[in-house]
Amino acid sequence: MRSTAVLFAVSALVSSALGATYPKKDTFVGQSFLTGFSHEAIADPTHGRVNYVDQATALKTNLTFATDNTFIMRADDFNTLTPSGPGRNSVRIKSNNQYGANHVTVFDIRHMPQGCGTWPAAWEVNEATWPNGGEVDILEGTNDIEPNQSTLHTSANCAQPAGLAMNGKVVSNNCDVAANGNAGCGVQSSVPKNYGKSFNAAGGGFYAMERTTTAIKVWFWTRNDPAVPADVKTAGASVNTDAWGTPTALFVNNQCDIASHFSAHNIIINLTFCGDWAGIPQFFNTLGGCPGDCNTFVNQNPKAFSEAFWDFAGFHVYES
Numbered sequence: 672m673r674s675t676a677v678l679f680a681v682s683a684l685v686s687s688a689l690g691a692t693y694p695k696k697d698t699f700v701g702q703s704f705l706t707g708f709s710h711e712a713i714a715d716p717t718h719g720r721v722n723y724v725d726q727a728t729a730l731k732t733n734l735t736f737a738t739d740n741t742f743i744m745r746a747d748d749f750n751t752l753t754p755s756g757p758g759r760n761s762v763r764i765k766s767n768n769q770y771g772a773n774h775v776t777v778f779d780i781r782h783m784p785q786g787c788g789t790w791p792a793a794w795e796v797n798e799a800t801w802p803n804g805g806e807v808d809i810l811e812g813t814n815d816i817e818p819n820q821s822t823l824h825t826s827a828n829c830a831q832p833a834g835l836a837m838n839g840k841v842v843s844n845n846c847d848v849a850a851n852g853n854a855g856c857g858v859q860s861s862v863p864k865n866y867g868k869s870f871n872a873a874g875g876g877f878y879a880m881e882r883t884t885t886a887i888k889v890w891f892w893t894r895n896d897p898a899v900p901a902d903v904k905t906a907g908a909s910v911n912t913d914a915w916g917t918p919t920a921l922f923v924n925n926q927c928d929i930a931s932h933f934s935a936h937n938i939i940i941n942l943t944f945c946g947d948w949a950g951i952p953q954f955f956n957t958l959g960g961c962p963g964d965c966n967t968f969v970n971q972n973p974k975a976f977s978e979a980f981w982d983f984a985g986f987h988v989y990e991s
């Protein structure tokens with residue numbers, strides 16, 4: 672009895688020491704996004720009305736703009752498009768480094784893309800092995816609708832139990848991409864101002880994601896929330912996730928072996944228009960309140976995209 676108790680106490684100490692405090696690995700602020708990330712001038716796999724441009728084009732046309740402390744990525748808000756030509760110019764970037772089994776990513780975001788037809792996403796994935804290396808969607812939505820959802824997408828045999836301690840509401844619990852039309856296992860946030868117009872009006876905020884071999888957690892704090900942890904706010908030399916309180920979303924490994932379903936990931940930021948999600952009338956018209964047909968709207972209304980930009984104060988990756 673006694674030795675079991677001692678063993679238990681020791682292993683609890685060890686796992687909390689290993690799991691909670693992470694030293695800083697990479698920091699991306701301002702111009703360092705230009706060397707730490709690559710612009711991906713690729714065809715959008717989600718069939719959006721988008722034309723992703725390369726870094727030289729993005730810098731030349733000011734779609735990508737960097738100073739010492741600002742990194743902006745935007746949609747073209749100037750050109751009217753011909754329906755038979757390429758889609759609206761935009762930017763998609765991917766981190767050159769990958770991050771593995773024990774890491775925390777903190778996204779300090781001042782502004783996110785808003786407007787009819789927009790579909791922005793901040794996520795982590797290994798595109799080369801998808802879905803076997805898993806996918807973690809940290810921030811994603813369309814048409815300013817506040818789905819405020821965090822989602823995992825995986826290969827078979829990964830699900831989430833009910834009743835976990837989190838602030839969000841579980842909307843689906845099978846993470847397998849082959850189930851439920853690749854809905855994944857998602858949790859809807861209940862923290863205010865975490866997406867679109869309300870997020871931007873508040874000056875943005877902080878998203879953080881922690882991945883270990885036993886759990887994946889997502890937190891969100893709006894810019895002036897007094898509860899923003901000091902290590903998040905100041906992008907400290909290390910972070911202690913144990914002090915961050917109840918996460919918005921929690922995924923655990925009791926019906927999903929996280930170690931084998933998630934490989935090392937790149938961070939990807941994309942901004943597309945319409946396509947497989949944002950362009951569906953249910954989301955564009957009914958829930959988004961946007962007029963007519965999504966592609967036509969994107970072609971004819973460049974000024975509607977003046978708020979379709981990301982402004983990053985910085986990304987900070989911690990790894991142990």
Ligand SMILES: *[C@@H]1O[C@H](CO)[C@@H](O)[C@H](O)[C@H]1NC(C)=O
Nearest residue numbers: 732733734735736737743745
């Ligand atoms: C490029 O974009 C930045 C950020 O919005 C802006 O401050 C700057 O004036 C723009 N530069 C040009 C040449 O338009």
Ligand SMILES: *[C@@H]1O[C@H](CO)[C@@H](O)[C@H](O)[C@H]1NC(C)=O
Nearest residue numbers: 716717790791792941942943
């Ligand atoms: C970003 O691209 C990935 C595929 O590479 C896709 O799964 C995701 O839905 C895209 N999201 C946006 C907003 O473009």
Ligand SMILES: CC(=O)N[C@H]1CO[C@H](CO)[C@@H](O)[C@@H]1O
Nearest residue numbers: 817818819860861862863864
């Ligand atoms: C704060 C916030 O934006 N909450 C929204 C999260 O998503 C649900 C469902 O879409 C909305 O009803 C909430 O208003």
